[in-house]
Amino acid sequence: MRFTKVFLQNWRNFLRIETNLSERMFVVGPNASGKSNLLDAFRFLRDIAEPRGGFQQAVQSRGGVSRLRSLHARRPPEVIVDVGLDLDGTSWRYRLAFGQDNVRRPIVKEERVWKDNTVVRERPDERDREDPARLGQTHLEQVNSNQAFREVAAFCSQVRYLHIVPQLIRDPERYARNESGQDPYGGDFLEQLARMQKEQKRTFDSRLRRINDALRVAVPQLKELRLERDETGHPHLRGLYEHWRPDAGWQSEDQFSDGTLRLLGLFWATLEGAGPLLLEEPELSLHEAVVRHLPPMIWRATRKSRRQLFIATHSASLLSDSSIAAEEVLILRPTQEDTIVTVAADSEEIRALLDGGVPMGEAVLPRAAPAQSEQLLFKFSD
Numbered sequence: 001m002r003f004t005k006v007f008l009q010n011w012r013n014f015l016r017i018e019t020n021l022s023e024r025m026f027v028v029g030p031n032a033s034g035k036s037n038l039l040d041a042f043r044f045l046r047d048i049a050e051p052r053g054g055f056q057q058a059v060q061s062r063g064g065v066s067r068l069r070s071l072h073a074r075r076p077p078e079v080i081v082d083v084g085l086d087l088d089g090t091s092w093r094y095r096l097a098f099g100q101d102n103v104r105r106p107i108v109k110e111e112r113v114w115k116d117n118t119v120v121r122e123r124p125d126e127r128d129r130e131d132p133a134r135l136g137q138t139h140l141e142q143v144n145s146n147q148a149f150r151e152v153a154a155f156c157s158q159v160r161y162l163h164i165v166p167q168l169i170r171d172p173e174r175y176a177r178n179e180s181g182q183d184p185y186g187g188d189f190l191e192q193l194a195r196m197q198k199e200q201k202r203t204f205d206s207r208l209r210r211i212n213d214a215l216r217v218a219v220p221q222l223k224e225l226r227l228e229r230d231e232t233g234h235p236h237l238r239g240l241y242e243h244w245r246p247d248a249g250w251q252s253e254d255q256f257s258d259g260t261l262r263l264l265g266l267f268w269a270t271l272e273g274a275g276p277l278l279l280e281e282p283e284l285s286l287h288e289a290v291v292r293h294l295p296p297m298i299w300r301a302t303r304k305s306r307r308q309l310f311i312a313t314h315s316a317s318l319l320s321d322s323s324i325a326a327e328e329v330l331i332l333r334p335t336q337e338d339t340i341v342t343v344a345a346d347s348e349e350i351r352a353l354l355d356g357g358v359p360m361g362e363a364v365l366p367r368a369a370p371a372q373s374e375q376l377l378f379k380f381s382d
Contacts, residue, residue, distance in 0.1 A: 004086050009080035028368040043161050105136065210267075259287070266298075271301060
């Protein structure tokens, strides 16, 4: 099950983009070109469909319609998120256009759903016109209204975004403050592990063994991982590192390196869930030799669930894996008013380089680099 296409209009720094999507997508571009904003369109749908979310919360948590709408938006002024989906062989399409009313309250301008090219939901409908307050909610989030396309709502709610910040895992105060299980930055990561350990111990033990085996490749000294609660009830990871003194090598997560914690979060995310997984710069804090093997490792870890992967990256090493096809790479190029999105396969220059044996990273990243980046050398010169 996956997204097959995305169309965005007036969404953040994208005036208008439309592109097909593969089972894996690697997103590259300069800083502030919109990589995070592109991934956030899928998070936005998740936040609407998620039982604890909804349209109003999804918009307001992003600063309101004014923050979401492109600064260069003209006519039509609505923000549009439109996606195609393939769910167990059935073709779906979901389209949401929204704006705001006179008091800046988000309102639905258009909501449409197609199943195999047949419209199964179209708003505003007669009831919306009779009661405009209904347009403050989407049908995607309403169980009593989405029966005809519940598969779409269920799929969108499974989207998972991950960008582990090691400092948040080390902050014990954050555990008590976040009980939602939805913190993509790792603030409740250890609580997530502890919940599974309590509720699904066999699954937890199996995953932790697999993660430990994988981690030992990147951290050879790490012999064993455990999850234990301290006297106050807070969970902590404990790692046994090889040392000549018995029991001298036990460390807790506050002593783990950034790279170890990021790998832990990454490995756990690949084994958890079946919905699309959105990863931002998974190469951070990791050695190039490890980064080079991340794409095939993640692909193999998710081969049973066949979950769709979106990976935003600046790393040539990560893109060096020979299995990455040009159809799987999206290149973002900012202009003065917009960001243009192209598929690497559509570039004759990139295809020629790949045919000549140039690795994907070397073929793509120079064409996704900031203009005149070499000028940085002169900005602090005497």
